[in-house]
Every structure is written in structure tokens, then in C-alpha cells.
Amino acid sequence: MDVGGTNTDLVLECAKGVFYHKVPTTLKNQSIGVVEGVRGICSLAGIKPSEVDVIVHGTTTATNITIEHKGSETGMLTTRGFRDILHIGRHKRPYNFSLHFTVPWQDQPLVKRRNRIAISERILPPSGEVETALNEQEVRDAIKLFKKRGINSIVVGFMFAFLNDAHERRAKEIILEEMPDAYVTLSSEVANVMREYERFSTAAMNCYVGPKTAFYLRDLESKLREAGVTSKLRIMQSNGGVSTVESCAARPIRILMSGPAGGVIGGASEGVMAGVSNVITVDIGGTSADISTIPDGRVKIMNPRDTYVSGHPVLTPMIDLVTIGAGGGSVAFIDEAGAFNVGPRSAGSEPGPACYGRGGVEPTVTDAQVVLGRLDPDLVLGGDLKLDPELSWKAIEEKIANPLGMSVKEAALGIIKIINNNMALAIRSNSLARGIDPREFSILPFGGAGPLHGVALAEAISAKDIIVPVAPGITAAVGLLKTDLQYDHTEAAIVELNASGDDELARINEAARRLHARVVAELDDDGIPRDQQRVEMVAECRYRGQGFELRAKMPDGPVTHANKSVIVDSFHDQHQVDYGYSYRDQEVELITLRAIGRAAVERLHVPKVRETDGSSIDRALMFVRTTTFDDGSTLETPRYDRTKLYAGDKVNGPAILVQHDSTTLVPPGYVAETLDYGNTRVRRAGIA
Structure with missing residues (x-):
């Protein structure tokens, strides 16, 4: 289960298959919505909450405390x-x-x-x-x-x-x-x-953040017990691994990026299922967009010098991602100077976009999608969430269109273009600005709003295609079931490696021994058998006088005069990769040893979908409605039930693919092909 600013997403795997569910986030106490969601998805699958073996939770509790300054x-x-x-x-x-x-x-x-x-x-x-x-x-x-x-x-x-x-x-x-x-x-x-x-x-x-986070985690555990759930509760960490409630309650800094981390792991696994190694994940929810670049299928860990949370440095491993205030609930407004802005402020789930009918009067990105005909008011969340298009029209007309002297549709298109450009700039900062060519990458948009923006973002950064996950609105929750237990421990070991003698090497090996024992003890406490534990030692090194370190490989077994060059050479190689140069003749300093303890857990298995039998995709056709696209054209656009498309089916744009947790926009000139697991590749028509 993944708690976002607007919705709480759940995925359940059981003997009957894989089930997905969404409920509104209860902002005053997230655990209430989580428990309701657990009961709901268990009911959907026809099982009792007591039958659940393990729950993995991604939370924004610690993050929100820092953002709102309520520690x-x-x-x-x-x-x-x-x-x-x-x-x-x-x-x-x-x-x-x-x-x-x-x-x-x-x-x-x-x-x-x-x-x-x-x-x-x-x-x-x-x-x-x-x-x-x-x-x-x-x-x-x-x-x-x-x-x-x-x-x-x-x-x-x-x-x-x-x-x-x-x-x-x-x-x-x-x-x-x-x-x-x-x-x-x-x-x-x-x-x-x-x-x-x-x-x-x-x-x-x-x-x-500790006392409030610890209270939330223990309160959630207690409420789940009251609801009949007796299984283990695991918490997603910022480093992409999961841990126990007790560990995260004692060290909540480990879960400051818990929610976004699940999305990146889920996005990476979706790339594997689609046979794509280079992906840029864009998780667009109701409040924010989380962006991460994954080259060669490797999820990157942020350099310690960049690990800031709300302006404060936090030395804990975090997945490399960029977060901006851009989502379905992002509010469009005209500032005091008369400029047209969208975000970062969000309407959230309470009161939410104007079309929710919960008292919101400010226009949002979701309202713009409704006005443009891209979101069908009677189909959102399978019809569970009824939208009022008249409220969307009124909010955009009064707050944007009339003050700027434009039509409501022009104003709605403006909202979409501004939010897309904001996200494109963030994607470039996480890719192009770091020497990564987006033309070699696929955009992987998810979150409830992601697939509506996928093609526009791919065009903005010249990505090669778009991969839409099986359950876009639930992908962050899926990622929680595709990761391992993981613990990190560090110890200072400041040694000049090239000039090191027996005493210095003995100090390194003694520190490594202590760290190894520490992570093994934590895995033992989790009941992980020794033969399933994996411990990796990492050396964090720098050139003498540098301000920050890079990770380098440690040799197998104790460090000796014969194998210490493994650390030195690995550091030079990593410096070359990160910065484009290295100084092979310079002294390398070991600053910190890090032990990473892991234990594999059972992964979510997504079944393949039925292969196409050559029949017409009309089997998935729902109805046709007018839709306005980014070029301003308004076209009759068919809606297809995405769950009724088979592997190999191709849908030519303009089209909209509808499912319970998200909506995929396929503009004119594009084609959407269903892949083996029910995921979808969207690319320009005529491109193989």
C-alpha cells in the first residue's frame, strides 16, 4: 500500500490473482484510509484480512512533517x-x-x-x-x-x-x-x-520527525491488528529496500523518501517486463511529480552531497530522483504581476479539484483535462468518483480565461502546456544535465495522472517512446512488492590507501568486521536465515582534499597490500563515469565504510495477458466522445477498455484507453500496442 497526497493505492497478490484498489487518503490520520483500503481490497479478492501474510507500506508521513514544518x-x-x-x-x-x-x-x-x-x-x-x-x-x-x-x-x-x-x-x-x-x-x-x-x-x-513518525507506524500496526491483519508490516525506505516498523520508528530518516522510492522500483520493474533497459520514470499523482532516470536497468543512489530534505542535509542513502509540485491537483492561477502559473500548490484530495464538488473553486490540471474531454466524468475510478464538468468549466472561466481574455478551452490547453513544460524541465535536470541522452530512453509515466501526460513529455524531451505500466495508478504500490529487505550501516575509516601500511589495513578490516556483524544482527532479528542473507561492503572514497566521496568496490575478503588496488581502481573508474575524467596517479583516500545487508523476499508475479487472436479491437470499444488535443484540434475520439485489449493489439490515435486507476491519452499520429503483460507501448505511427 502506497499513501500519496490524494489517494492511497493498494495491490494484493493471492492465489486468486493480482488485485488493485484505490481509496482517498485520509490526511488527518493516514492509517484510517490505509485500513479501509486493506479491508476493501481483501473484500475485492474474496479473502479475509487475517489471511494476508505480509504488508509492505510506502508512506509520506516523515516527508510531510518536514515539508509542513510540523516536527x-x-x-x-x-x-x-x-x-x-x-x-x-x-x-x-x-x-x-x-x-x-x-x-x-x-x-x-x-x-x-x-x-x-x-x-x-x-x-x-x-x-x-x-x-x-x-x-x-x-x-x-x-x-x-x-x-x-x-x-x-x-x-x-x-x-x-x-x-x-x-x-x-x-x-x-x-x-x-x-x-x-x-x-x-x-x-x-x-x-x-x-x-x-x-x-x-x-x-x-x-x-x-521521529516521535510523530514512530507514533504513526505503531498506530497503523495497532489498527491493522484490530482489523484482523496479523501479518508482518514492512516499511519502504528511501534506499529502495524495506525494513521493519521498529527499525523505521527508531530511524525515521530512513523513510523520508519512502513513497517516491516505491514508484522508482515499480517503474524499473515495468521497464524489465517491457524489455526496455533505459527508462525515465515520471510518477504524477495528485500533488507532485517524482522523476528518476534509470540507465541500463540500474536504480541510482543519490550522491550524499545532494541528499537534502526541505533544505536540510540528511546523510542517508536515497534513490536518485527529483520531486516537483506538479500533479492532477496542481492549482492554476494568475499572480500579482499577471503571469499565468500552474503549481506547485495543490488542491489535494480535500477539497480537491473543482470538479470533485467538495467545495474547491480553484482550477486545477484535472479540471483542465475534464474541460478538454480527456477525462470522462462518469468513468474516473471506474465510476466510483463522479466529476462535475460544469464546475471545472466555471473555475477555469472565472479564474483564468476571463482575466486573460481567452476562451475556456484555450485556458485549459494553457494549463496543460505549462504543467508539461515544468515537468520537462525537471526531467532534463535529471537526465540531459547529467550527460544522459533522453533520445535513448523510454518515458514511463504512471500515477493516476501520468499516462495523460506521457506523449507530451516524450515529445518535449525527444524520448524514443512511451511505456505505460499495467496499472499506472498503482505502480508505486506494485514497486513495494518488488523489492528486498535492506539495511545500511556506516563507520568512519579515514585511510590514505596508496600509502597505507599494516596498521591502517588492520583498522579497515576491523571496521568492516564490526559493520558486517551489525547488519547480520538486524537481519537475524527479522528472522532471516543466514543462508538467505547477503552483505555487501562498499568503500566511500575521494581524491585527497575533495569535498565529497564516491562509492567504490571492496575486494572479497580482508583488504591486503595485494588487493587494495581493487578499491583504488574502482574509485578511479567511478570518477571517470560520474565526471568524465580521473587522476590515476593521485592519492585516493578511504573515508567511510558502508555495509549493506539484504535479504530477498517473495516478489509480485504479474501474469501475462491473452495473446491477440486477430479479432477486431472493437471488443474493447466503449463509446466515442469529442476530445481536444495539444495542437488545439477537437476530434471524435473512441474510448477503449484497456483491460479487454490482448497482447499484440494496436490502437491508432486519436484514442483514449480507460481503466479503473488511470487514463491513457493516445493523440493523433500515435499508435498504442499492448505488450505481453498488459503494459502498453505508445509511439509515433510508422516507426518500428
């Missing part, structure tokens, strides 16, 4: 003299050439300055020796102050704790003695790496 009041203990690290940051300007901008880490701090308390203690590099012992009385005094202020979420960030975490661990013991119910995060637990600002920010973010 917990947090207290911080830090080394004396370094109280303002979180305020100073890296002296980076969010916008280099703007005189009017906000600095997120100063204007919306994760920990207010009055709640950052300095403690006498000091650990020195490079060995981690203690220069000043921890003043335990100062820690106790600080906790008394936090209790007086009603703060029970506390982050501990001491200088050089990644070299020696003894002071942080002792501080945590004292905190729990004084305040047993406190939510405590140590910087050495969540980001055991160098760079104090990023480490402190990561730990502070964990405490900021």
Missing part, C-alpha cells in the same frame, strides 16, 4: 563551543544570484537555538582520544531544563563522535535515567561519518 520540539546536547554548527551550516547560498531568499537551516531550524545546550567534553582527531571528560552534571542539568520546557525529543551531537562514541553513549544513558520516555538520537548511531554539520543535521532531523 517535534527538539533539544540538543553538543560540544561546548559548537552550539551554532546547525545555524552556520556550510555558508552556502540557496540561490547564488538572488537578493531575496530564505536560508532553510536558519529560518526553519530543526532545533531552536535556545534548545541547543553546550556540554563540556572533547574528543580529538585522528585517534579519538579523550581530551576533556564528559561533564555528566551538565548533561543532567540540561535534561531538567528540557523537562521544564516540555521537550522529550533529544539529539546528542558531539565533535568527533565518529572516532569515539563513548561520550554520546554515556549521555544517552543519563538522558534515559532522567527521562525514561525520551526519544533520543545519537549522531554516531544515524551518521557515523565525518563532517559535523551534516552529521548533526541528520541526527537532528531524526529527532524532529
